[in-house]
Each structure stands twice: as structure tokens, then as C-alpha cells.
Amino acid sequence: xxxxxxxxxxxxxxxxxxxxxxxxxxxxxxxxxxxxxxxxxxxxxxxxxxxxxxxxxxxxxxxxxxxxxxxxxxxxxxxxxxxxxxxxxxxxxxxxxxxxxxxxxxxxxxxxxxxxxxxxxxxxxxxxxxxxxxxxxxxxxxxxxxxxxxxxxxxxxxxxxxxxxxxxxx
Amino acid sequence: xxxxxxxxxxxxxxxxxxxxxxxxxxxxxxxxxxxxxxxxxxxxxxxxxxxxxxxxxxxxxxxxxxxxxxxxxxxxxxxxxxxxxxxxxxxxxxxxxxxxxxxxxxxxxxxxxxxxxxxxxxxxxxxxxxxxxxxxxxxxxxxxxxxxxxxxxxxxxxxxxxxxxxxxxxxxxxxxxxxxxxxxxxxxxxxxxxxxxxxxxxxxxxxxxxxxxxxxxxxxxxxxxxxxxxxxxxxxxxxxxxxxxxxxxxxxxxxxxxxxxxxxxxxxxxxxxxxxxxxxxxxxxxxxxxxxxxxxxxxxxxxxxxxxxxxxxxxxxxxxxxxxxxxxxxxxxxxxxxxxxxxxxxxxxxxxxxxxxxxxxxxxxxxxxxxxxxxxxxxxxxxxxxxxxxxxxxxxxxxxxxxxxxxxxxxxxxxxxxxxxxxxxxxxxxxxxxxxxxxxxxxxxxxxxxxxxxxxxxxxxxxxxxxxxxxxxxxxxxxxxxxxxxxxxxxxxxxxxxxxxxxxxxxxxxxxxxxxxxxxxxxxxxxxxxxxxxxxxxxxxxxxxxxxxxxxxxxxxxxxxxxxxxxxxxxxxxxxxxxxxxxxxxxxxxxxxxxxxxxxxxxxxxxxxxxxxxxx
Numbered sequence: 001x002x003x004x005x006x007x008x009x010x011x012x013x014x015x016x017x018x019x020x021x022x023x024x025x026x027x028x029x030x031x032x033x034x035x036x037x038x039x040x041x042x043x044x045x046x047x048x049x050x051x052x053x054x055x056x057x058x059x060x061x062x063x064x065x066x067x068x069x070x071x072x073x074x075x076x077x078x079x080x081x082x083x084x085x086x087x088x089x090x091x092x093x094x095x096x097x098x099x100x101x102x103x104x105x106x107x108x109x110x111x112x113x114x115x116x117x118x119x120x121x122x123x124x125x126x127x128x129x130x131x132x133x134x135x136x137x138x139x140x141x142x143x144x145x146x147x148x149x150x151x152x153x154x155x156x157x158x159x160x161x162x163x164x165x166x167x168x169x170x
Numbered sequence: 171x172x173x174x175x176x177x178x179x180x181x182x183x184x185x186x187x188x189x190x191x192x193x194x195x196x197x198x199x200x201x202x203x204x205x206x207x208x209x210x211x212x213x214x215x216x217x218x219x220x221x222x223x224x225x226x227x228x229x230x231x232x233x234x235x236x237x238x239x240x241x242x243x244x245x246x247x248x249x250x251x252x253x254x255x256x257x258x259x260x261x262x263x264x265x266x267x268x269x270x271x272x273x274x275x276x277x278x279x280x281x282x283x284x285x286x287x288x289x290x291x292x293x294x295x296x297x298x299x300x301x302x303x304x305x306x307x308x309x310x311x312x313x314x315x316x317x318x319x320x321x322x323x324x325x326x327x328x329x330x331x332x333x334x335x336x337x338x339x340x341x342x343x344x345x346x347x348x349x350x351x352x353x354x355x356x357x358x359x360x361x362x363x364x365x366x367x368x369x370x371x372x373x374x375x376x377x378x379x380x381x382x383x384x385x386x387x388x389x390x391x392x393x394x395x396x397x398x399x400x401x402x403x404x405x406x407x408x409x410x411x412x413x414x415x416x417x418x419x420x421x422x423x424x425x426x427x428x429x430x431x432x433x434x435x436x437x438x439x440x441x442x443x444x445x446x447x448x449x450x451x452x453x454x455x456x457x458x459x460x461x462x463x464x465x466x467x468x469x470x471x472x473x474x475x476x477x478x479x480x481x482x483x484x485x486x487x488x489x490x491x492x493x494x495x496x497x498x499x500x501x502x503x504x505x506x507x508x509x510x511x512x513x514x515x516x517x518x519x520x521x522x523x524x525x526x527x528x529x530x531x532x533x534x535x536x537x538x539x540x541x542x543x544x545x546x547x548x549x550x551x552x553x554x555x556x557x558x559x560x561x562x563x564x565x566x567x568x569x570x571x572x573x574x575x576x577x578x579x580x581x582x583x584x585x586x587x588x589x590x591x592x593x594x595x596x597x598x599x600x601x602x603x604x605x606x607x608x609x610x611x612x613x614x615x616x617x618x619x620x621x622x623x624x625x626x627x628x629x630x631x632x633x634x635x636x637x638x639x640x641x642x643x644x645x646x647x648x649x650x651x652x653x654x655x656x657x658x659x660x661x662x663x664x665x666x667x668x669x670x671x672x673x674x675x676x677x678x679x680x681x682x683x684x685x686x687x688x689x690x691x692x693x694x695x696x697x698x699x700x701x702x703x704x705x706x707x708x709x710x711x712x713x714x715x716x717x718x719x720x721x722x723x724x725x726x727x728x729x730x731x732x733x734x735x736x737x738x739x740x741x742x743x744x745x746x747x748x749x750x751x752x753x754x755x756x757x758x759x760x761x762x763x764x765x766x767x768x769x770x771x772x773x774x775x776x777x778x779x780x781x782x783x784x785x786x
Contacts, residue, residue: 077327091308102373
């Protein structure tokens with residue numbers, strides 16, 4: 001795998017498996033490795049190897065069915081995947097929906113209130129005089145509503161003679 | 171022959187039954203559709219965010235299960251009598267707070283004005299919490315939740331530095347939501363995202379109060395009952411979470427020695443006082459729309475008991491969530507230590523478990539002492555106790571701790587949406603009460619309501635509050651929010667309620683008030699209420715007042731918690747002089763109303779008497 005990664009680097013296409021040397025292999029599958037130049041004269045600088053591994057990290061991981069957490073290359077920081085960013089943030093969509101609903105509801109309530117008030121005004125134009133509004137007022141004396149006593153026009157007192165009774169004849 | 175008899179009650183030269191007539195309002199005072207709407211309105215107002223995020227904190231700090239003892243005692247001795255007093259005053263006077271206190275004594279209408287001023291301050295900053303609730307609610311529709319992962323840094327090799335030092339939920343709160351500045355002096359500009367959410371929150375409030383009790387009465391059915399549905403769902407989910415019993419056990423184990431701590435009693439009294447929302451004028455406003463014969467004694471007892479039970483219920487939910495979060499973090503910590511040891515000593519996978527960790531650590535320390543010493547500084551001591559000990563209150567609990575617990579649940583989007591929906595219901599319910607406290611005196615006043623219809627007055631109030639509330643959406647907005655939260659309502663309310671109690675008992679006369687209530691509702695006033703109103707509650711409030719004053723004086727300079735982005739934690743800083751001036755202004759502007767208006771009334775009466783020379 002390491003040789004494959006190195007082959008992807010320009011100028012290093014001829015790297016073979018035999019150019020990768022292992023050492024310090026432990027039971028828990030960890031080891032040190034160096035990559036040597038094809039002419040077997042010197043080892044390649046670490047930075048070059050690191051950048052090569054970084055570029056092919058995904059393939060190396062997939063070959064072993066591992067991921068960045070379970071297959072660690074010391075001193076090679078992994079490139080993290082950024083979280084997906086939708087073109088329009090989701091929250092603005094939800095905000096827009098609720099905002100429109102609230103505005104429509106307010107407009108409906110305000111308009112219906114204005115219409116109701118206009119209807120009331122049209123029906124009773126003459127009620128500007130405060131004194132004649134008694135029929136709609138609840139007067140309370142000692143906690144007992146004085147409603148029956150306050151009806152407009154008063155209460156007919158049956159103690160008096162009815163209207164259409166003949167006047168006493170002369 | 172018809173004889174028309176028109177009877178009219180005497181119009182108020184003396185405080186007494188008043189005629190409900192204004193030139194503009196051609197109808198009688200609006201009323202609740204049925205008494206249940208009134209009860210729901212009071213519950214919706216009293217049960218607010220404080221029940222969810224303040225009571226669990228107090229419970230944890232002051233002895234767990236044993237905190238319930240001072241809490242219930244204060245409820246019976248202070249909460250119920252004062253609540254009954256406010257409801258009775260409102261129902262009797264059938265006016266908003268200014269009119270009601272003016273009826274009791276013209277010199278005391280300053281109490282009503284002070285209530286309106288405090289309600290105004292409260293509504294200014296309280297709706298910002300609803301704005302934040304909306305922000306989190308809208309962000310809950312993403313997968314994964316935005317506060318569960320840290321954003322990446324510039325070259326995508328790691329996570330953002332601030333996020334690494336703090337946690338992802340703290341980062342989301344302090345950086346993405348608030349975009350907080352390092353100190354209160356650095357203002358920054360208005361952030362457009364919270365500003366949008368604040369506008370929406372005020373539009374929602376306007377929608378609910380637009381038509382007065384007609385719409386408010388229907389809305390409170392919803393805002394009062396929905397939070398309970400969500401709390402029950404959360405209770406079931408919370409109790410079935412892994413590790414919930416740890417939190418519950420930790421919270422409810424009573425620490426009896428806390429009963430001797432006077433702070434526990436003082437905090438219990440304070441919590442009852444502020445949780446019921448006394449002194450704002452909202453309860454007076456709600457009760458003024460009642461029918462005179464309503465049994466407000468029964469309602470007062472019902473509302474206060476429901477309020478306190480909701481606090482206890484919410485703290486059960488909170489502590490099972492705490493327990494889950496603490497256990498989750500503890501197990502994560504253990505797993506990290508296991509991983510570290512496994513890697514350093516090349517142990518077999520699965521050899522180290524939570525159970526044998528300690529023994530293996532000792533074995534390794536003895537067998538490979540040098541290597542162990544190298545690794546040792548990185549091994550953190552994981553302790554469940556210390557995870558549970560992180561007691562948080564306020565916005566920190568709601569927006570940081572809870573979100574951290576939610577992100578670890580399955581289907582976290584659903585739980586998040588439910589939770590923030592509940593917070594919004596609680597906040598909106600309280601806002602309705604607050605705006606009622608401001609609007610009722612305004613619509614009662616003949617001057618204002620003759621020029622503007624009710625909808626316009628409500629709209630103006632909402633607009634002014636929204637405009638001023640934009641201050642809290644600036645980068646330093648959260649610091650100003652804390653100032654308002656801590657100082658706008660605390661001292662002033664104590665004074666207002668104290669003057670209220672004294673006014674009703676001694677200025678208006680307890681006997682007279684009792685006979686008024688009896689005539690109105692048909693029930694005699696119990697000796698218990700009389701003794702509480704006349705002696706116990708005023709003494710309690712004076713005690714609380716003295717405690718608060720001495721606390722402020724002893725602490726000297728006031729300090730606040732500022733978020734340090736470089737360290738990823740909160741640091742304590744001193745308030746600059748102009749912030750202290752604002753605090754002083756907040757407290758003074760409401761408390762000074764009472765003596766100033768009394769003085770003004772006295773001067774006006776004096777001038778009137780002096781102007782009209784007595785006729786011989």
C-alpha cells in the first residue's frame with residue numbers, strides 16, 4: 001500500500017515494494033517504516049512520504065476496512081470531512097414558514113377587528129351621548145349588579161294604570 | 171301611564187364600587203369565557219422558566235430532598251397568602267394595577283405605576299429568552315444537531331480551537347448563538363440572526379394579546395397544558411435513560427444539616443416569591459377580568475400548589491437528565507483512560523475494563539514504573555461525583571447542559587424539538603402575563619384608550635419593547651441580559667409587595683377589605699389569611715429585603731461572568747462604572763415611583779384645596 005501511495009507521487013513512479021523497509025513490528029500490528037530511493041542510497045524525507053500517504057489515505061483505509069480512528073499514522077494529521085452545508089441554512093426555512101404564518105394570522109385578526117368596529121359604528125351612530133349608554137353598562141352597588149334597574153327606558157311599574165285604560169269619565 | 175325610573179350608583183367620590191364607563195369603550199369590561207380560562211392563565215403565567223431552571227439548582231445546592239421542607243413551609247406561609255391577596259385585590263377593584271391601587275388610596279397609585287415599570291423592564295429582557303428558544307428550535311431540524319459537532323479549523327486538520335477548549339454545546343451557545351464579546355465594554359453590533367428571532371418572538375406575543383381576553387383566554391389553554399405533556403414524555407424518557415437513577419439518588423438524598431443553613435430558608439422564600447410572579451400586576455390584571463363572585467381563594471390555593479408541584483416534577487426530570495449526562499461523561503472518561511493505557515502498554519484489546527481498571531493500574535505502576543510515570547499525567551481521575559456536582563442554573567442549564575444530554579440520546583432531533591417547544595410554551599405563557607400587566611392599566615386609562623384602539627396600543631407596546639430589546643442581541647447583549655435578570659425585578663418587587671400588603675391591611679383596613687370580599691364572593695375571610703396578611707407575610711418580606719440589601723452592601727463591587735474565548739471558560743470581571751449606573755437606575759426608577767407619585771398627589775391635592783377658597 002505504501003509503495004502504491006509513493007507511486008502516485010510525481011518522480012517516484014518507480015517505487016517498488018522492496019523499497020519500503022519495515023522495522024519494529026509488534027504483535028499489535030504497529031510498525032515503523034521508511035521508503036528508500038530506488039537506487040537504495042538514502043531514505044526519502046518524511047514530509048514527502050507524509051503528503052503521499054495523506055493524498056491516498058482513503059484508499060489505504062478502505063483496503064483494510066478501517067477508518068481514520070482505527071488506523072493511525074503517527075504525525076500524519078487526518079483531513080476531517082466538513083459537515084454538509086446546504087445552500088440555504090435549514091433554520092431560515094423553518095423561520096420563514098413560521099414568520100409568514102404569524103404575519104397572516106395577525107393580519108386576519110386586525111382586519112376582522114376593524115371590520116367589526118366599522119359594523120358597530122354603522123349600526124349605532126346615535127350613541128355618542130354617554131348618558132344613553134346605560135343599557136350596556138354594568139353598575140355594581142355593593143357587589144350586586146344594578147342591571148335590572150338600569151335598562152334603557154326604565155321599568156314599567158305595574159302599580160300604575162295601563163296606558164290604554166279609559167280615563168275616568170266626567 | 172309609564173313612569174321611567176333610572177337608577178344610577180353614586181360615582182366615586184369615595185373609594186368604592188366604580189362605574190365601568192369610558193367614552194371610548196361602549197361595552198362592559200371584557201371577561202374570561204369561563205373560570206377555567208382564568209385558572210389556566212394564572213398557571214401559564216406562574217409556571218415559567220424559573221420552575222425548570224432555578225428550582226433544581228436550589229434543590230441541589232441546599233440539601234436535596236431536605237430543601238423541600240423550607241420550600242413547602244414558605245409556600246404555605248408566604249406564597250398562598252400573598253397570591254390570594256393580589257387576586258382578591260384585582261377581583262374586587264376590577265381594574266389594572268394603577269387603577270386598583272388608586273382606588274385603595276390615591277396616594278398609593280405609585281405602587282401600580284411601579285408595578286407597570288417593573289413589568290416593562292421584565293418584558294424587555296424576558297422575550298430574548300424566547301428568541302433564543304426559537305433559534306435552537308429552528309436549528310433542531312438538522313442532522314446531526316449543530317451543537318453536537320465542533321466545526322473544523324482553517325486547514326481542516328482539526329477542530330476549531332475555541333471549541334476544543336470548551337465543549338461543542340458551550341461553543342454553539344457562546345459563539346454561534348450569542349457571538350459573545352470578551353467583556354461588557356465591547357459592544358459589537360446587532361447580530362441579525364438573534365434580531366430576527368426576537369422580532370418573531372414579539373410578533374407571536376402580539377398575536378396572542380391582540381384581542382385581549384378573547385384571544386388570550388384561548389391561547390392559555392394551550393400554553394398551560396402543553397408543557398406538562400412534554401414534561402411527562404421527558405419524565406418517561408428520562409427515567410429510562412442509562413444512569414438516570416444516579417442523578418435522582420444524588421439529588422434526593424436529604425442532607426439534613428442544610429436545614430440549619432439560613433441561606434436555604436432565604437432562598438426558599440425568594441424562590442416562592444418570584445416563582446409566583448407577585449408584584450408585577452399581572453395577577454391583578456387577570457383577576458380584574460373575573461366575575462365578582464369567583465372563588466379566588468380556591469383558585470389561589472390551586473395555582474400555588476400546581477406551581478410548586480410543577481417545580482418538583484421538573485426537577486425530577488432535570489435530575490434524571492443530569493444523571494444520564496454525568497454517567498455518559500464518566501463512562502467516556504473511563505474509556506479514554508482505558509484506551510490510553512491499552513495503547514501505551516500494548517495490552518490486549520478488551521483486557522482492561524471499568525471493573526479491573528484500578529487493579530491493572532496498580533499492577534502496571536509496579537511492573538513498569540518508569541513508563542507508567544510517563545503516562546500518568548495524562549490519566550484523568552474519572553469521578554461520577556464530580557460530574558454530578560456541576561450544578562448549573564439559568565440559561566446555562568437550559569441551553570448548555572440539556573442540549574449536551576439531548577445530543578447523546580437516540581433520535582435527538584425529536585427530543586430537541588420537544589424540549590425547546592416546551593421552553594417556548596413556558597416563556598410565552600409568562601410573557602402573556604407580563605404584557606397583560608402593562609396593557610390593562612393602559613387600556614383602562616380613559617386618556618389613552620380614547621385616542622387609540624386596543625390593537626394599536628398593544629402594537630405600540632410590542633414595537634417599543636422589540637426596539638429596546640435589540641440591545642440584547644448585540645455581542646455584549648448577554649451581559650446586559652444578566653444585569654436585567656439579576657437587578658431589574660428583585661429588590662423592587664419586594665418593596666412593591668410589602669407596600670401592597672401594608673396598604674391593604676392598614677390603609678384600606680383589613681376589616682373593610684374582609685367585608686368587601688364577603689359581600690363579593692359570599693365567603694367570610696378566614697382568620698388564617700387575616701393573620702398572615704397583617705403580620706407574618708410583611709415580616710417575612712422585610713426580612714428578605716434586609717438580607718438582600720446587606721448582601722449587596724457586603725459584597726462591595728458587583729461582578730459578572732464573562733466568556734473568555736482563548737481559555738474556553740467563564741472568567742469573573744468587575745462591572746464598569748456605567749454598568750453600575752444602569753443597575754442603580756433600574757432599581758431606582760421603579761422603587762422611586764411609590765414616594766414620587768404619593769408626593770405628586772399630595773402636592774396636587776394641596777394646590778386644589780388652596781386654589782378653591784372655602785366659602786363662608
